[in-house]
Amino acid sequence: MYKPLARLSALLAITLLVGGLAILVLDLGRPDRLIISMTIYNFKSIFAWNMILYSGFIAVVGIYIWTMMQNNLKKYNRAAGVGAFIWRLTLTTGTGSIFGFLVARSAYDAAIMAPLFIIMSFSFGLAIFLVYLITTYHLTGRPLGDVVVNRLRKLLGIFVIAVLYFVLVYHLTNLYIAEHSGIEKFILIDGGIYTKVFWIDQILIGSLIPSPANFLCACFL
Numbered sequence: 001m002y003k004p005l006a007r008l009s010a011l012l013a014i015t016l017l018v019g020g021l022a023i024l025v026l027d028l029g030r031p032d033r034l035i036i037s038m039t040i041y042n043f044k045s046i047f048a049w050n051m052i053l054y055s056g057f058i059a060v061v062g063i064y065i066w067t068m069m070q071n072n073l074k075k076y077n078r079a080a081g082v083g084a085f086i087w088r089l090t091l092t093t094g095t096g097s098i099f100g101f102l103v104a105r106s107a108y109d110a111a112i113m114a115p116l117f118i119i120m121s122f123s124f125g126l127a128i129f130l131v132y133l134i135t136t137y138h139l140t141g142r143p144l145g146d147v148v149v150n151r152l153r154k155l156l157g158i159f160v161i162a163v164l165y166f167v168l169v170y171h172l173t174n175l176y177i178a179e180h181s182g183i184e185k186f187i188l189i190d191g192g193i194y195t196k197v198f199w200i201d202q203i204l205i206g207s208l209i210p211s212p213a214n215f216l217c218a219c220f221l
Contacts, residue, residue: 001148005133010065010084012129014058021054050098053091060084092118107183110173116166123159130156157210164207 002009025034027047042048064084067077096117099108130152137144171188174180187198 007065007068009129010061012132014061017054017057049094053094057087057091060087092121110170112170119162119166123163126156126159160207160210
């Protein structure tokens with residue numbers, strides 16, 4: 001039932017990824033350094049791997065769209081979709097690993113950052129897709145149907161709960177590790193505006209309010 005939305009989803013994925021790649025380029029400091037990153041690869045650098053993964057994902061999703069639009073290539077559509085999904089998991093794992101391997105930043109020094117980034121990308125991506133989908137259908141006067149929206153809404157609720165679970169595991173694990181007690185105290189109690197952003201924006205507004213029914217079910221099941 002989601003197949004009619006596949007082209008829009010793939011195109012939106014490329015669009016958002018281009019924005020992400022543009023932000024990543026800002027880490028280089030100077031625009032001319034992009035030429036070095038594109039021509040000389042340091043495979044020990046996770047940044048260099050990200051450049052490959054980002055660019056490769058755009059190409060893979062482009063092939064996926066091609067197989068959907070070209071009738072004689074439809075037999076390769078499933079394989080292209082699976083390939084795009086696997087590449088997308090690899091890409092997000094690499095991005096999460098950048099933070100997970102930052103031992104100089106005690107707030108990020110955890111292997112769970114990779115799966116946390118994956119489930120967050122599921123949640124954020126579907127939320128943006130829903131907003132864009134509902135808006136475009138409303139502006140063009142086309143009927144969308146409650147069945148599709150409700151199923152996507154329930155799926156988003158599951159992703160939101162999964163994000164909350166990984167966040168809880170991440171902070172509980174850090175509280176157990178003595179070397180991370182300082183940063184956990186800062187984030188959870190004494191961080192001022194950062195503590196408020198965490199509890200009000202991320203936990204309350206970002207996790208509990210969006211799907212209270214799904215959250216209660218997850219607590220009691």
